[in-house]
């Protein structure tokens with residue numbers, strides 16, 4: 001009651017979350033849950049550019065390998081490793097927060113019905129990972145069900161174009177709806193979770209280079225992430241961070257139109273370009289240590305932007321080799337290398353010379369061959385790049401080949417955020433503006449393995465909780 005005996009109007013705070021992938025859903029659900037727990041009256045609206053059935057961006061198509069141990073903790077040394085992989089450029093406080101908050105995030109998802117398993121990872125051994133049973137789609141479904149239970153409003157086909165506010169404070173969003181009409185949503189807080197700029201050809205060209213303009217996108221959902229959220233935040237004075245020149249990419253079979261038709265058996269064969277020449281050390285590291293550079297090398301350095309992995313019958317004896325092939329199109333197979341060269345349209349003499357020189361430089365003793373670890377079997381053919389591991393002669397019929405191109409998954413350049421998911425301007429955290437997931441710039445040089453989904457989940461949850469903390473502290477608009 002106020003002094004006049006009238007009932008006081010209860011302030012309903014309004015949160016807008018942009019992007020209905022893993023980061024956005026975590027933010028919306030955690031904000032509403034925290035608001036209920038702390039008595040804050042909050043309405044949450046989740047906006048997405050895609051029609052509802054297609055929303056979820058990359059998250060929907062992601063197998064969602066998450067770099068956590070079965071007990072939901074990161075492995076010892078995680079923060080040091082990730083910072084080292086970034087060439088020392090990554091924000092240690094951000095990754096320490098990721099490590100500290102990951103167990104609570106995973107336990108929370110389990111409480112929402114997500115079931116995690118510890119998956120075998122392609123063929124090579126790597127860091128410990130967990131994965132939601134059913135992948136990203138199952139993760140989104142569990143979060144969506146909770147969002148609906150909590151009364152969160154889902155608005156689809158709304159494309160964010162602009163933020164209301166400045167580098168001190170944000171008060172809402174502007175965008176276009178399905179009819180192309182401009183719509184404005186005023187809000188006390190805005191969480192941006194609308195992905196990187198991989199779906200925007202002009203931004204790819206501008207930041208990654210001219211050869212990135214026609215980069216294939218790895219899945220259907222990837223195209224929605226057109227960088228509009230990043231541009232809108234930069235326009236009001238948010239700071240940029242992350243490596244704007246690159247992103248994560250993987251080698252896929254160009255004949256397949258499926259999501260992520262990766263072919264990851266290249267470490268066990270040789271890779272040649274359209275002239276039949278090797279150009280890259282197929283065995284430089286475990287698959288997940290080389291796939292990103294390999295994909296970029298095809299896209300940026302090869303005329304025609306396509307290569308071919310050549311293998312022989314020994315592939316078929318590697319246990320579970322098919323786990324590393326997600327293309328639905330069978331390999332090109334031939335009884336002889338000559339016939340294979342003809343089927344691929346590769347110059348016969350050049351390919352035969354390449355394979356002969358490679359075979360001649362392979363070690364005679366092949367007993368130490370082990371596809372799961374760097375086995376030290378090295379070939380250093382005259383006039384070619386070396387192959388540092390898994391070097392076995394290509395000499396047993398049938399001979400097999402897959403064409404390969406690079407496919408872009410997400411970009412690294414984005415918004416500067418702190419360990420509380422607040423977006424930063426040069427003046428400090430921008431009041432009422434938060435960001436999580438791919439839209440934030442925290443990766444440099446190479447993508448840390450199985451961290452993209454982890455950061456979307458952890459910082460989405462943190463963003464939602466921080467919104468409510470700030471509303472309680474009176475910091476919101």
Ligand SMILES: Cc1cc2nc3c(=O)[nH]c(=O)nc-3n(C[C@H](O)[C@H](O)[C@H](O)COP(=O)(O)OP(=O)(O)OC[C@H]3O[C@@H](n4cnc5c(N)ncnc54)[C@H](O)[C@@H]3O)c2cc1C
Pocket residue numbers: 018019020021022023024047048049050055056057058059060061062063064065066136158159160161193194195196218219222224225226227228229259260409410436437438439449450451452453454456
């Ligand atoms: C095939 C594939 C495999 C992957 N495998 C792994 C893996 O094993 N491990 C791992 O860690 N990571 C993996 N990733 C990457 C990881 O899944 C993503 O980085 C993560 O899901 C991103 O989540 P997000 O919420 O930030 O963005 P997204 O899930 O992409 O969601 C962004 C949402 O924003 C919406 N949007 C975009 N622009 C606008 C706009 N202007 N207005 C309104 N809405 C907009 C989109 O429609 C989308 O729904 C993979 C990705 C793919 C595609």
